[in-house]
Amino acid sequence: MQWTVGEIARALGARLTGDRRVELDGVASIAAASGRKLVFADDERQLKAALESAAGALIAGVFAENARSLKPLVVSAHPRLAFARAAELMAEQEERKPGIHSRALVAASAVIGSQATIDACAIVDEQATIGEQTSVGAGSFIAKGVIIGAECRIFPNVTIYPGTVVGKRVRIHSGAVLGSDGFGYVRDPATGRHVKFPQIGSLEVGDDVEIGANSTIDRGALESTLIGRGTKIDNLVHVGHNCRIGENVIIAAQTGVSGSVVIEDNVIVGGQVGIADHARIEKGVLLGAQCGVLPHKIVRGEGVAFWGTPARPLRKYLKSLAALASLGRDGD
Amino acid sequence: MQWTVGEIARALGARLTGDRRVELDGVASIAAASGRKLVFADDERQLKAALESAAGALIAGVFAENARSLKPLVVSAHPRLAFARAAELMAEQEERKPGIHSRALVAASAVIGSQATIDACAIVDEQATIGEQTSVGAGSFIAKGVIIGAECRIFPNVTIYPGTVVGKRVRIHSGAVLGSDGFGYVRDPATGRHVKFPQIGSLEVGDDVEIGANSTIDRGALESTLIGRGTKIDNLVHVGHNCRIGENVIIAAQTGVSGSVVIEDNVIVGGQVGIADHARIEKGVLLGAQCGVLPHKIVRGEGVAFWGTPARPLRKYLKSLAALASLGRDGD
Amino acid sequence: MQWTVGEIARALGARLTGDRRVELDGVASIAAASGRKLVFADDERQLKAALESAAGALIAGVFAENARSLKPLVVSAHPRLAFARAAELMAEQEERKPGIHSRALVAASAVIGSQATIDACAIVDEQATIGEQTSVGAGSFIAKGVIIGAECRIFPNVTIYPGTVVGKRVRIHSGAVLGSDGFGYVRDPATGRHVKFPQIGSLEVGDDVEIGANSTIDRGALESTLIGRGTKIDNLVHVGHNCRIGENVIIAAQTGVSGSVVIEDNVIVGGQVGIADHARIEKGVLLGAQCGVLPHKIVRGEGVAFWGTPARPLRKYLKSLAALASLGRDGD
Numbered sequence: 001m002q003w004t005v006g007e008i009a010r011a012l013g014a015r016l017t018g019d020r021r022v023e024l025d026g027v028a029s030i031a032a033a034s035g036r037k038l039v040f041a042d043d044e045r046q047l048k049a050a051l052e053s054a055a056g057a058l059i060a061g062v063f064a065e066n067a068r069s070l071k072p073l074v075v076s077a078h079p080r081l082a083f084a085r086a087a088e089l090m091a092e093q094e095e096r097k098p099g100i101h102s103r104a105l106v107a108a109s110a111v112i113g114s115q116a117t118i119d120a121c122a123i124v125d126e127q128a129t130i131g132e133q134t135s136v137g138a139g140s141f142i143a144k145g146v147i148i149g150a151e152c153r154i155f156p157n158v159t160i161y162p163g164t165v166v167g168k169r170v171r172i173h174s175g176a177v178l179g180s181d182g183f184g185y186v187r188d189p190a191t192g193r194h195v196k197f198p199q200i201g202s203l204e205v206g207d208d209v210e211i212g213a214n215s216t217i218d219r220g221a222l223e224s225t226l227i228g229r230g231t232k233i234d235n236l237v238h239v240g241h242n243c244r245i246g247e248n249v250i251i252a253a254q255t256g257v258s259g260s261v262v263i264e265d266n267v268i269v270g271g272q273v274g275i276a277d278h279a280r281i282e283k284g285v286l287l288g289a290q291c292g293v294l295p296h297k298i299v300r301g302e303g304v305a306f307w308g309t310p311a312r313p314l315r316k317y318l319k320s321l322a323a324l325a326s327l328g329r330d331g332d
Numbered sequence: 333m334q335w336t337v338g339e340i341a342r343a344l345g346a347r348l349t350g351d352r353r354v355e356l357d358g359v360a361s362i363a364a365a366s367g368r369k370l371v372f373a374d375d376e377r378q379l380k381a382a383l384e385s386a387a388g389a390l391i392a393g394v395f396a397e398n399a400r401s402l403k404p405l406v407v408s409a410h411p412r413l414a415f416a417r418a419a420e421l422m423a424e425q426e427e428r429k430p431g432i433h434s435r436a437l438v439a440a441s442a443v444i445g446s447q448a449t450i451d452a453c454a455i456v457d458e459q460a461t462i463g464e465q466t467s468v469g470a471g472s473f474i475a476k477g478v479i480i481g482a483e484c485r486i487f488p489n490v491t492i493y494p495g496t497v498v499g500k501r502v503r504i505h506s507g508a509v510l511g512s513d514g515f516g517y518v519r520d521p522a523t524g525r526h527v528k529f530p531q532i533g534s535l536e537v538g539d540d541v542e543i544g545a546n547s548t549i550d551r552g553a554l555e556s557t558l559i560g561r562g563t564k565i566d567n568l569v570h571v572g573h574n575c576r577i578g579e580n581v582i583i584a585a586q587t588g589v590s591g592s593v594v595i596e597d598n599v600i601v602g603g604q605v606g607i608a609d610h611a612r613i614e615k616g617v618l619l620g621a622q623c624g625v626l627p628h629k630i631v632r633g634e635g636v637a638f639w640g641t642p643a644r645p646l647r648k649y650l651k652s653l654a655a656l657a658s659l660g661r662d663g664d
Numbered sequence: 665m666q667w668t669v670g671e672i673a674r675a676l677g678a679r680l681t682g683d684r685r686v687e688l689d690g691v692a693s694i695a696a697a698s699g700r701k702l703v704f705a706d707d708e709r710q711l712k713a714a715l716e717s718a719a720g721a722l723i724a725g726v727f728a729e730n731a732r733s734l735k736p737l738v739v740s741a742h743p744r745l746a747f748a749r750a751a752e753l754m755a756e757q758e759e760r761k762p763g764i765h766s767r768a769l770v771a772a773s774a775v776i777g778s779q780a781t782i783d784a785c786a787i788v789d790e791q792a793t794i795g796e797q798t799s800v801g802a803g804s805f806i807a808k809g810v811i812i813g814a815e816c817r818i819f820p821n822v823t824i825y826p827g828t829v830v831g832k833r834v835r836i837h838s839g840a841v842l843g844s845d846g847f848g849y850v851r852d853p854a855t856g857r858h859v860k861f862p863q864i865g866s867l868e869v870g871d872d873v874e875i876g877a878n879s880t881i882d883r884g885a886l887e888s889t890l891i892g893r894g895t896k897i898d899n900l901v902h903v904g905h906n907c908r909i910g911e912n913v914i915i916a917a918q919t920g921v922s923g924s925v926v927i928e929d930n931v932i933v934g935g936q937v938g939i940a941d942h943a944r945i946e947k948g949v950l951l952g953a954q955c956g957v958l959p960h961k962i963v964r965g966e967g968v969a970f971w972g973t974p975a976r977p978l979r980k981y982l983k984s985l986a987a988l989a990s991l992g993r994d995g996d
Binding site for chain 1: 358359360361363364410412413415416417419420423435452453469470471487488489503505506507540542544545546562564566567568580582584585586598602603604621622653656657659
């Protein structure tokens with residue numbers, strides 16, 4: 001679809017200098033841009049490169065408002081955000097072919113919304129519901145009774161177990177497994193064997209969630225695992241049974257969240273973090289990469305960064321690190 | 333299937349007070365229980381909630397033996413274990429439809445046991461053997477010559493490479509990969525290139541093992557990788573080539589076990605632990621979450637907990653941590 | 665295929681003592697070898713065992729050149745490398761049946777090279793290209809426009825997103841996901857929501873790369889993610905968007921590489937390492953298992969080992985560890 005830069009500036013509520021009529025069909029990096037692409041500049045160096053590039057128009061921060069530009073220039077207080085939004089606006093309508101592929105397998109009792117796409121070798125089991133305009137990628141398996149909302153995108157080779165309910169506009173990347181059994185056993189002291197604790201709860205995923213490739217989210221044992229609205233989960237993340245994760249949480253790659261953990265709204269979790277069972281990460285906390293939170297621990301402080309294992313406020317942790325380094329320095 | 337609470341108490345060998353004839357059809361959490369569900373209470377608080385719930389009957393510890401209950405009350409020295417066992421007893425027979433789905437692909441030379449289920453888009457390659465009452469989920473791939481025992485459950489989208497032998501009653505969750513190539517190369521000093529060391533060994537998985545979603549277990553290089561009977565492996569765990577893992581071992585999510593590691597019986601490994609090549613974790617050791625064991629290291633001590641990197645006995649490690657924290661405390 | 669040990673020694677450029685005409689059909693471990701197998705010995709103990717084994721011939725280091733052997737003995741300065749090469753030579757031609765399986769799904773506009781194999785339930789989407797003699801395993805999904813070179817092996821249940829280009833002789837193990845969206849969002853300060861930054865770049869994988877089971881490699885955001893020639897990646901590794909990984913790099917299992925990281929040639933990365941965004945690991949560095957590299961950090965030193973979080977030269981880090989341990993020792 002074609003947009004003029006004027007239309008884009010208006011949609012963003014941003015100021016525009018230059019020719020409003022320049023036509024654009026997407027975004028690009030400064031290096032790769034051609035004449036119909038929009039680029040963005042976060043600083044003076046990028047601005048210079050953007051102005052010299054082949055791009056058709058650019059978005060830049062307020063610092064650029066007096067820049068001399070031969071290209072249309074959109075000025076925004078949050079150029080990166082404005083660029084992301086412009087990209088969303090111009091995103092090519094994915095070339096989906098609505099309908100059920102002849103090699104897909106949809107149970108007679110499943111409900112498929114209008115304009116939904118079920119790709120080849122995808123399986124939608126009995127009594128499952130697929131929302132309107134949702135696509136289920138090739139080879140994905142949607143178990144009996146699963147409910148998926150409208151406008152979701154399930155990429156190829158995803159597996160969703162029974163007992164899972166997914167909201168609207170959710171994106172689930174390839175290889176992700178939702179609703180698998182939690183890891184709970186009871187050791188029999190007489191035999192030393194591990195008897196499986198029942199894993200029969202559910203998993204609820206809110207609207208606008210994104211789940212990365214090969215991540216796994218277990219169903220609740222007896223209750224529910226919950227992923228709040230707008231939360232974004234990277235690749236290879238593990239979320240255990242009974243976790244309650246709030247809204248607009250960010251969880252970077254390879255982080256592990258043990259069973260019964262609570263993560264409140266707006267928390268940011270770095271990569272390879274480990275959060276032990278029953279811990280509670282309160283609103284707006286930042287957990288630095290690779291840090292570890294102990295079982296039943298409460299981590300508190302909006303905007304406060306924690307680091308290390310066991311996780312401590314970053315400032316304190318850095319002091320310890322510096323002291324440790326100096327200890328090792330003798331006779332270096 | 334319907335059970336009376338009297339039948340359940342008898343099967344558990346536990347004492348029952350109250351009406352033996354109350355009928356149950358499953359277990360539930362206290363919050364979600366309806367009149368045909370069994371719940372359990374580990375302490376006084378849970379007992380009170382259970383008694384006030386809609387549950388049909390409850391299991392509780394010895395502390396509850398004199399409790400006044402209007403519901404049938406099963407008293408057990410290990411209420412959680414008794415509950416897990418009761419759940420197992422009452423577990424609905426999974427609604428499996430034995431047989432080979434018309435869209436499954438089973439090689440003519442494969443052997444499929446009686447009452448086995450091969451789901452749609454599952455592939456059982458030449459000379460593979462699937463045991464009686466075993467189910468192979470949709471989209472799973474069972475390579476040439478693989479042997480899978482009776483009563484196993486292979487969830488959808490599992491991949492099993494050649495050279496793998498799986499015991500009885502094994503559960504393998506979606507996305508797991510068994511028998512993939514080990515990570516072994518020999519650097520050619522003349523060219524700097526990495527030449528692949530042969531990865532042609534096998535993988536043997538014992539009876540009653542459970543393997544979590546998206547975990548990977550490599551075949552041996554020249555010999556075998558072994559997973560002992562009753563061992564339970566969580567999601568996103570990696571087990572390298574030539575490892576020998578004993579019986580009734582517990583390995584939590586995202587732990588990595590490098591090549592040629594030995595883990596003896598009854599070891600418990602926390603989440604995100606790293607065990608370097610050729611280490612040996614002896615009987616009954618506990619490795620705390622995120623700890624790291626160095627190459628060729630022997631970790632010993634039944635019931636002894638280790639933590640940190642390099643892993644040290646927990647008591648010593650905690651002292652160091654305390655000392656470290658106090659070092660960083662000056663002028664705080 | 666049959667080889668004589670004489671032919672093998674000649675192909676390796678190695679010295680042979682004993683009967684050149686002994687016939688071999690593969691390699692084996694010393695314990696499992698039969699009369700047509702080649703084994704190798706790295707030290708005196710292995711040499712003794714190899715000589716006493718049922719193996720048909722052996723490779724050993726220079727230390728063995730005067731050994732008395734009744735078997736043909738190939739002497740090499742790099743016996744392990746020579747063994748790996750011999751294994752490669754004798755590797756059975758994989759029993760591939762070239763052609764497109766009747767249950768595979770290949771778009772009319774896809775280009776399939778001669779002698780390529782497309783297995784059952786594999787999907788090759790529109791305008792994708794599969795090179796000569798490449799095999800695409802059962803259930804794998806090759807998206808629209810993807811290009812895969814010659815002699816590659818894509819194992820079952822792999823997913824490759826649009827925008828991915830794969831070189832020659834690349835091996836991609838089951839469950840791996842290539843070209844998935846990077847993890848990039850821009851927080852909208854007005855609403856607290858995370859707006860997706862465009863993830864529309866590409867992924868290029870060089871010749872002779874191997875990618876382990878369930879690893880994930882994201883496409884670039886606006887530019888490319890690059891994996892250099894000859895690089896080997898283990899299982900469950902994550903590589904973020906815009907990373908540039910050089911040639912002949914080794915990355916062990918469960919390591920996470922954040923966005924925009926540069927790893928230069930010949931770097932060796934241990935297991936469970938975390939490399940934060942925009943870090944640069946220079947030529948020939950060794951990163952020890954579980955270590956962590958901070959954002960924007962440059963790590964430098966050919967052949968220098970780094971360890972700990974934040975990663976420091978191993979020698980310094982060990983001193984700190986020793987000091988830390990002694991701090992905790994009082995009154996033990």
